[in-house]
Amino acid sequence: MTIKTANLGFPRIGRHRELKFALESYWAGKTDRAALLETARTLRADHWRLQREKGIDIIPSNDFSFYDHVLDTAVMVGAVPPVYGWRGGPVDLDVYFAMARGSSGNGHADCGHAHHAAGAAALEMTKWFDTNYHYMVPELKADQRFELTSNRPLEAFLEAKTLGIHTRPVILGPVTFLTLSKALDDSAPIDLLERLLPVYVRILSELADAGVDSVQVDEPALVLDLSDKERQAFALAYKALAKAAPNLKLVLATYFGPLGDNLDIALQLPVAGLHFDLVRGGSTLEDIVRRAPAHLALSLGIIDGRNIWRSDLQAIASRIAAVVALRGEADVVIAPSCSLLHVPIDIELETALDDELRCWLAFATQKLDEIALLGRHFTAGDDASSLTASQQTMHARLTSVRVHDPLVQGRLHELRGIEQRRQSPFSARQPIQHRRFKLPALPTTTIGSFPQTAEVRKARSMHDKGELSYVDYEAFLEKETAAAIRWQEEIGLDVLVHGEFERNDMVQYFGEQLSGFAFTKLGWVQSYGSRCVRPPIIYGDVARPNPMTVRWWKYAQSMTDRPLKGMLTGPVTILNWSFVRDDLPRETVCRQIALAIRDEVHDLEEAGAAMIQIDEAALREGLPLRRADWAHYLAWAVECFRISSSDVSDETQIHTHMCYSQFNDIMEAIAAMDADVISIETSRSRMELLDAFVERDYPNEIGPGVYDIHSPRIPSIEEMGTLLSLARERLTDGQLWVNPDCGLKTRKWDEVKPALANMVAAAAKLRLELARNGQRTASV
Numbered sequence: 001m002t003i004k005t006a007n008l009g010f011p012r013i014g015r016h017r018e019l020k021f022a023l024e025s026y027w028a029g030k031t032d033r034a035a036l037l038e039t040a041r042t043l044r045a046d047h048w049r050l051q052r053e054k055g056i057d058i059i060p061s062n063d064f065s066f067y068d069h070v071l072d073t074a075v076m077v078g079a080v081p082p083v084y085g086w087r088g089g090p091v092d093l094d095v096y097f098a099m100a101r102g103s104s105g106n107g108h109a110d111c112g113h114a115h116h117a118a119g120a121a122a123l124e125m126t127k128w129f130d131t132n133y134h135y136m137v138p139e140l141k142a143d144q145r146f147e148l149t150s151n152r153p154l155e156a157f158l159e160a161k162t163l164g165i166h167t168r169p170v171i172l173g174p175v176t177f178l179t180l181s182k183a184l185d186d187s188a189p190i191d192l193l194e195r196l197l198p199v200y201v202r203i204l205s206e207l208a209d210a211g212v213d214s215v216q217v218d219e220p221a222l223v224l225d226l227s228d229k230e231r232q233a234f235a236l237a238y239k240a241l242a243k244a245a246p247n248l249k250l251v252l253a254t255y256f257g258p259l260g261d262n263l264d265i266a267l268q269l270p271v272a273g274l275h276f277d278l279v280r281g282g283s284t285l286e287d288i289v290r291r292a293p294a295h296l297a298l299s300l301g302i303i304d305g306r307n308i309w310r311s312d313l314q315a316i317a318s319r320i321a322a323v324v325a326l327r328g329e330a331d332v333v334i335a336p337s338c339s340l341l342h343v344p345i346d347i348e349l350e351t352a353l354d355d356e357l358r359c360w361l362a363f364a365t366q367k368l369d370e371i372a373l374l375g376r377h378f379t380a381g382d383d384a385s386s387l388t389a390s391q392q393t394m395h396a397r398l399t400s401v402r403v404h405d406p407l408v409q410g411r412l413h414e415l416r417g418i419e420q421r422r423q424s425p426f427s428a429r430q431p432i433q434h435r436r437f438k439l440p441a442l443p444t445t446t447i448g449s450f451p452q453t454a455e456v457r458k459a460r461s462m463h464d465k466g467e468l469s470y471v472d473y474e475a476f477l478e479k480e481t482a483a484a485i486r487w488q489e490e491i492g493l494d495v496l497v498h499g500e501f502e503r504n505d506m507v508q509y510f511g512e513q514l515s516g517f518a519f520t521k522l523g524w525v526q527s528y529g530s531r532c533v534r535p536p537i538i539y540g541d542v543a544r545p546n547p548m549t550v551r552w553w554k555y556a557q558s559m560t561d562r563p564l565k566g567m568l569t570g571p572v573t574i575l576n577w578s579f580v581r582d583d584l585p586r587e588t589v590c591r592q593i594a595l596a597i598r599d600e601v602h603d604l605e606e607a608g609a610a611m612i613q614i615d616e617a618a619l620r621e622g623l624p625l626r627r628a629d630w631a632h633y634l635a636w637a638v639e640c641f642r643i644s645s646s647d648v649s650d651e652t653q654i655h656t657h658m659c660y661s662q663f664n665d666i667m668e669a670i671a672a673m674d675a676d677v678i679s680i681e682t683s684r685s686r687m688e689l690l691d692a693f694v695e696r697d698y699p700n701e702i703g704p705g706v707y708d709i710h711s712p713r714i715p716s717i718e719e720m721g722t723l724l725s726l727a728r729e730r731l732t733d734g735q736l737w738v739n740p741d742c743g744l745k746t747r748k749w750d751e752v753k754p755a756l757a758n759m760v761a762a763a764a765k766l767r768l769e770l771a772r773n774g775q776r777t778a779s780v
């Protein structure tokens with residue numbers, strides 16, 4: 001038997017986000033294709049060399065992507081919808097980007113081809129399992145044809161080979177690819193398996209011919225609840241793939257959770273190796289080790305690919321040793337739990353972090369070190385001092401005074417067992433609030449952010465670097481905020497926002513002001529395409545030393561007589577979009593954040609805020625991957641929202657916002673949040689998502705989005721009017737608000753201004769009709 005080390009994927013964006021800047025510059029027409037390709041090639045080479053230098057035995061290739069690896073797979077197998085004008089053969093990069101970002105109708109912005117004259121919308125984007133990474137949803141139809149457009153894994157393998165690096169190509173497995181796809185008709189993507197397999201067979205046999213000895217086939221769908229048909233698909237698929245290239249070792253990679261009831265399927269497949277996530281599925285280790293066929297190589301996903309803490313390598317080494325002892329002749333591989341795509345690249349770049357904190361952390365580069373160290377421990381019998389050192393570091397973190405705040409723990413204790421609820425039920429609050437605000441029917445508002453223009457980001461970046469003084473930066477933000485308020489009044493919005501110009505990100509901004517949080521300067525993680533986030537690091541008990549948003553709310557409200565919403569990010573979203581300490585249950589950390597937000601809500605109300613919005617964008621998307629775990633999660637998530645939002649008087653209106661609005665399964669939880677107003681993303685579903693609210697007889701007020709902010713398109717008055725009529729078929733007029741799908745930070749002002757003016761006009765038109773109808777009824 002041998003013990004080897006492996007990596008499953010390395011971040012693509014670059015230490016200094018080189019890929020982001022190369023992409024955005026190419027899209028803007030400022031640099032040419034050759035420059036983009038060159039940046040990409042350099043990044044790949046750097047990453048392969050780094051992994052080799054670190055001493056990783058099995059280095060992945062084809063983990064790079066210009067935008068997203070699911071999109072890459074769709075393009076590779078020829079699943080390109082006709083609107084993008086592809087006519088067979090290799091898919092041009094601009095067609096690829098059109099699928100990712102849409103193409104404008106004027107024929108030059110994204111793509112210079114005449115067939116794009118009408119413009120094409122981007123594919124839908126959704127989150128990758130329970131991460132904050134988003135993939136493009138492949139669109140398939142019943143008579144879908146697949147063909148190999150170009151063997152990308154092969155190209156990547158050969159590119160690494162010319163650098164003298166022998167890699168293991170990664171591909172997204174056929175079953176997961178189909179389960180992540182959507183059908184445009186009534187068909188089920190999984191039924192296309194037999195059509196798809198020949199393409200995979202060809203990819204693999206070409207790889208084998210080129211001298212590849214092993215391929216990592218990602219099948220994370222194996223950690224989900226699967227239908228019988230999907231389970232059967234695995235047997236069918238892997239029988240065909242194993243036959244295609246008998247000399248190629250297929251390593252089936254699963255991650256993000258335990259295999260659970262899918263373990264038997266996985267163990268019966270004709271593959272050479274199985275990778276599984278030990279960080280999120282630890283309890284099944286013994287089961288796997290005992291039941292795995294004797295020849296099966298086990299790849300142990302034992303270094304956390306989803307979090308940033310240095311590991312206790314001593315403890316991990318013991319776990320590995322136990323597996324090794326039981327496995328006899330079979331190979332064992334030491335690996336991260338999943339691709340390192342979800343962690344930042346290098347802690348060494350964080351020179352501003354204090355040494356104590358820095359030594360608690362391991363980003364992608366440091367995780368490679370940890371894996372290599374474990375490998376050497378088993379193969380070269382390296383002395384154990386580094387292992388013990390890591391254990392001491394971990395111990396130091398857990399016992400550090402910086403991690404524990406008795407005041408916070410005391411407050412949490414007091415909270416225990418007390419149900420958090422508003423003073424009166426919604427039916428009593430609603431008339432009080434209506435009397436207070438006297439808003440017209442169908443009140444108009446927006447979700448919070450306005451465009452983060454280059455100017456805004458430049459000013460913040462200069463301020464961060466000390467090139468723009470605090471006073472000048474604040475003055476600049478005041479100017480932006482004031483202009484946004486004047487403009488909102490001008491076009492006639494009823495409920496205003498301050499625009500969030502002072503915020504770098506809706507989560508990071510709060511993290512930076514809370515204690516128990518650390519944040520990075522260059523700890524970027526890809527969220528979608530070229531867009532990245534720097535998730536805050538929650539290392540200790542959370543408290544809010546000072547008000548976080550009151551100053552901006554006050555400034556903005558002082559400029560207008562219309563109500564201006566206080567704007568906060570909710571506890572569940574802050575938790576889900578941060579790196580969370582691993583020494584407390586997540587729900588406990590969430591309750592701590594909830595208390596901090598509760599304090600902020602209190603201060604906003606005291607300062608005079610009459611409406612306070614608490615965004616829970618990530619509450620729905622944070623749902624556990626397995627249905628059996630939903631109830632527990634929803635119970636504490638809703639409780640945390642209520643801790644944050646319930647300590648206000650009846651006349652204070654609590655808003656919330658959620659972008660991902662598939663609520664059918666969690667309607668009870670949405671209702672239990674008891675927000676006075678909820679705004680949601682609905683425009684693309686043509687309001688169908690509202691049916692869940694109707695079925696449940698949901699009484700509170702709702703703002704279903706009528707403007708798809710993910711597209712640069714400017715919706716017309718008629719279009720939004722139609723959406724409002726569809727909403728009125730489902731909701732009462734007293735319930736309905738008018739707003740976009742989400743915040744407008746990624747849009748440009750020349751898109752936002754006409755779009756919102758149209759939105760206000762659509763509401764006004766409808767009000768007029770309501771008034772006329774009302775008069776007619778009155779005069780009869």
Ligand SMILES: Nc1nc2c(c(=O)[nH]1)N[C@@H](CNc1ccc(C(=O)N[C@@H](CCC(=O)N[C@@H](CCC(=O)N[C@@H](CCC(=O)O)C(=O)O)C(=O)O)C(=O)O)cc1)CN2
Binds near residue numbers: 132504531577
């Ligand atoms: N955390 C989080 N997750 C989320 C969302 C979200 O808003 N936040 N929204 C959903 C979609 N995901 C998104 C993720 C990122 C962005 C986004 O716009 N990201 C920005 C960065 C935002 C940011 O942190 N901005 C900072 C830093 C900006 C920056 O790059 N500054 C330059 C200099 C800029 C200049 O001089 O022009 C630098 O530091 O080098 C700031 O404004 O302060 C980007 O990639 O461009 C949008 C949506 C789901 N998940």
Ligand code: MET
Binds near residue numbers: 448506567657744745
């Ligand atoms: C991703 S949800 C965004 C909510 C936030 N208030 C904004 O408007 O940007």
Ligand SMILES: [Zn+2]
Binds near residue numbers: 447658741
């Ligand atoms: Zn949103």
